[in-house]
Amino acid sequence: MLTNLGANAVTVRRPEELARVSGLIIPGGESTVMDKLSRLFGLAEPLRAAIDAGLPVYGTCAGLIMLADRVHDSIDGQQTIGGMDITVRRNAFGTQLDSFETDLHVPELGEPAVHAVFIRAPVVEEIGSGVRALASLEDGRIVAVEQGNLLGTSFHPEVTNDYRFHSYFLEKVRASA
Amino acid sequence: MSDSNTAEQSGTNRVKRGLAEMLKGGVIMDVVNAEQAKIAEDAGAVAVMALERVPADIRSQGGVARMSDPDLIDGIMAAVSIPVMAKARIGHFVEAQVLQSLGVDYIDESEVLSPADYVNHIDKWKFNVPFVCGATNLGEALRRVTEGAAMIRSKGEAGTGDVSEATKHIRTIKGEIAALSAKTADELYVAAKELQAPYDLVAEIARTGKLPVVLFTAGGVATPADAALMMQLGADGVFVGSGIFKSGNPVQRAAAIVKATTFFDDADVIAQASRGLGEAMVGINVSDLAAPHRLAERGW
Numbered sequence: 042m043l044t045n046l047g048a049n050a051v052t053v054r055r056p057e058e059l060a061r062v063s064g065l066i067i068p069g070g071e072s073t074v075m076d077k078l079s080r081l082f083g084l085a086e087p088l089r090a091a092i093d094a095g096l097p098v099y100g101t102c103a104g105l106i107m108l109a110d111r112v113h114d115s116i117d118g119q120q121t122i123g124g125m126d127i128t129v130r131r132n133a134f135g136t137q138l139d140s141f142e143t144d145l146h147v148p149e150l151g152e153p154a155v156h157a158v159f160i161r162a163p164v165v166e167e168i169g170s171g172v173r174a175l176a177s178l179e180d181g182r183i184v185a186v187e188q189g190n191l192l193g194t195s196f197h198p199e200v201t202n203d204y205r206f207h208s209y210f211l212e213k214v215r216a217s218a
Numbered sequence: 219m220s221d222s223n224t225a226e227q228s229g230t231n232r233v234k235r236g237l238a239e240m241l242k243g244g245v246i247m248d249v250v251n252a253e254q255a256k257i258a259e260d261a262g263a264v265a266v267m268a269l270e271r272v273p274a275d276i277r278s279q280g281g282v283a284r285m286s287d288p289d290l291i292d293g294i295m296a297a298v299s300i301p302v303m304a305k306a307r308i309g310h311f312v313e314a315q316v317l318q319s320l321g322v323d324y325i326d327e328s329e330v331l332s333p334a335d336y337v338n339h340i341d342k343w344k345f346n347v348p349f350v351c352g353a354t355n356l357g358e359a360l361r362r363v364t365e366g367a368a369m370i371r372s373k374g375e376a377g378t379g380d381v382s383e384a385t386k387h388i389r390t391i392k393g394e395i396a397a398l399s400a401k402t403a404d405e406l407y408v409a410a411k412e413l414q415a416p417y418d419l420v421a422e423i424a425r426t427g428k429l430p431v432v433l434f435t436a437g438g439v440a441t442p443a444d445a446a447l448m449m450q451l452g453a454d455g456v457f458v459g460s461g462i463f464k465s466g467n468p469v470q471r472a473a474a475i476v477k478a479t480t481f482f483d484d485a486d487v488i489a490q491a492s493r494g495l496g497e498a499m500v501g502i503n504v505s506d507l508a509a510p511h512r513l514a515e516r517g518w
Contacts, residue, residue: 069240071264071300078262078480116259116299132299137237137323138346141228160236200236
């Protein structure tokens with residue numbers, strides 16, 4: 042997806058790989074595993090420092106959890122990288138049987154609606170004053186947020202062919218490069 | 219705001235296949251109770267697989283292997299927050315209905331359990347919960363996808379600690395995909411016939427060069443190096459069954475296999491992860507198994 046948008050995409054697993062990128066996407070996955078491995082391989086601290094220094098980061102689903110300052114329903118000892126002044130709830134919808142797809146109105150991206158896929162997804166329960174909600178479900182629960190160079194979505198644009206959230210993020214990367 | 223198409227849809231193909239996408243690069247561990255599930259979660263498993271007995275015990279104890287007791291599955295679901303998968307017997311659609319009603323995140327229609335139907339697999343389209351199925355070759359994988367499987371795992375030979383069959387099956391599937399990609403359009407009709415799979419699916423794979431679902435590998439993975447071998451051969455992730463809880467030090471081995479799977483291309487990390495793990499599970503060479511005891515031959 043990033044390659045199609047003209048970006049040079051690489052995998053980041055180690056601190057030295059992080060040092061070479063001008064923007065980072067933390068994709069979907071298991072936030073508990075990301076936490077363990079990022080600490081084990083010394084990625085967590087450099088990433089916190091990079092976010093403080095303004096590195097643009099986009100987190101989808103588990104990636105959104107990693108960017109949140111506060112998490113509900115985390116497992117014992119689970120930490121996040123943080124950076125966004127938000128509280129998220131893990132597995133907010135329930136088990137896989139409650140996973141779903143729906144159309145979301147995202148004013149920032151205009152028409153048509155974004156077709157969003159939620160897989161054992163988190164929601165954003167509280168946002169601080171510096172955070173902007175970009176999209177909500179019909180019941181009002183926030184599922185896309187932005188704070189400075191940080192972007193987060195509960196859903197997975199990477200499993201559809203809608204490139205708009207990723208291009209929106211790349212604009213942040215280019216603007217801060 | 220457009221309200222023409224805002225209904226929420228669950229149980230769609232994209233939602234089912236999507237969960238498997240999120241497990242890529244990870245390790246899914248077999249567990250028989252809540253304690254083991256917790257150890258797996260703490261070690262960094264991306265999901266756990268609930269079953270009545272691990273394959274090594276099914277082999278040594280014999281008898282009919284079935285779906286787990288719902289109490290055990292409930293206990294496992296309560297103990298961990300990562301996805302919980304559970305095994306149903308091949309063709310046993312009522313076990314699958316029960317597992318769906320328990321709210322598991324994925325069902326494995328598995329050859330490791332005793333088959334309930336020697337002709338038909340479960341019609342997986344009828345379920346909202348996604349299914350993973352085993353395959354030894356591309357044709358078998360595509361037949362399972364046609365029946366609605368949202369994830370495939372190569373079978374290997376479960377409960378042996380002998381990785382050779384896992385190697386064979388992942389190489390076979392990858393090799394057959396590569397061979398399809400090299401064919402011209404007019405050759406795909408016969409290819410579909412030979413693979414005993416629908417033409418449309420065969421043509422799609424020839425075009426994209428990959429399965430339409432995530433491909434994990436399983437069956438005989440016992441060490442960090444085994445797991446990294448599977449990843450270097452092109453698997454999207456690894457199932458580890460008896461290899462962890464039949465070894466000398468499950469806590470350490472589970473974490474080591476997770477590390478080696480993430481850094482599968484870094485021999486220094488794999489070497490470090492392989493140190494001081496104590497005894498690996500006692501293996502059985504697949505070549506010493508009489509054909510009727512080979513689980514991979516179940517399913518068709």
